[in-house]
Amino acid sequence: MTSATIDQKATGYTVRHALCMARASELAYQDEQTIEATAREWGFDRVRHHHTTFRPPFPLEDTQAYTLGGHSMIITSFRGTEPVKLRDWLSDATTPPWPGPGGKGYVHYGFGEALESVWPQVRAAIDAFRDNRQTVWFTGHSLGGALAMLAGARLHFEEPHVTANGVYTFGQPRTCDRQLSKEFNTAFSDRMYRFVNNNDIVPQLPPEPAFHHVSALRYIDAQGALHHTMPLLSGLVDRAQGLTADLLAPASDGIRDHFMAAYVNALEKNQN
Numbered sequence: 001m002t003s004a005t006i007d008q009k010a011t012g013y014t015v016r017h018a019l020c021m022a023r024a025s026e027l028a029y030q031d032e033q034t035i036e037a038t039a040r041e042w043g044f045d046r047v048r049h050h051h052t053t054f055r056p057p058f059p060l061e062d063t064q065a066y067t068l069g070g071h072s073m074i075i076t077s078f079r080g081t082e083p084v085k086l087r088d089w090l091s092d093a094t095t096p097p098w099p100g101p102g103g104k105g106y107v108h109y110g111f112g113e114a115l116e117s118v119w120p121q122v123r124a125a126i127d128a129f130r131d132n133r134q135t136v137w138f139t140g141h142s143l144g145g146a147l148a149m150l151a152g153a154r155l156h157f158e159e160p161h162v163t164a165n166g167v168y169t170f171g172q173p174r175t176c177d178r179q180l181s182k183e184f185n186t187a188f189s190d191r192m193y194r195f196v197n198n199n200d201i202v203p204q205l206p207p208e209p210a211f212h213h214v215s216a217l218r219y220i221d222a223q224g225a226l227h228h229t230m231p232l233l234s235g236l237v238d239r240a241q242g243l244t245a246d247l248l249a250p251a252s253d254g255i256r257d258h259f260m261a262a263y264v265n266a267l268e269k270n271q272n
Contacts, residue, residue, distance in 0.1 A: 022168070025077055026261070046069035052118050065122060065144070098111070103157075105181075106179075111143075115154070122151065137165060138168075140169055152164040164188075170195045197257045197258070199253045199257045
């Protein structure tokens, strides 16, 4: 995993800052010692780890995240899970909806319960680290992306005196209903960025129309180029190219495109 100092003065969107958030999402998959060592290299002197273990029949084994505290920035990154495991339980339509943050619509039950399990830890870390009016950022990959989006929504709609400065997600599944999506899009205009890599299977789940994506799409095409939207016709052609790129295993394209390393590599290329 590539390491680099994060610009803690960053405020708006840049590809470089998106790459930093992607690396922070990638770091969530590492052990605590690696996270702490990398945090120091990035210029963050405080770290808290968040971990909750579930019991059956909950479909997830645990929820993991970490929060970094620096002089000018706080980052909370949520860990994802295996795409096949995520696909299986997101396809289960029998679970009831979970009330959305601040009474805004509803979210997938698994996402709601997973965030609830670590939210007190995350809030405590932000409160403890925010001693210099630091900016606050949420990021995550896969399941972690859904939790990052919901964390931003929860902070904004339930505690607007401490709102997130930005939310960056990678391979995020559909997370909420149309009402919360609309409310979130309005509140997080120019602060939410949802990256999708070509045929990544996870953003296609859970199915519409019950669940919707938030806006601010950043689409990575089959050649690794970054776009601010995915035009319908050319997007379909591009996704078809991705599916046929590996003629020996075309069905694996949706899984391969989901790997966090694919997002990091694409953003590194787009720095040039």
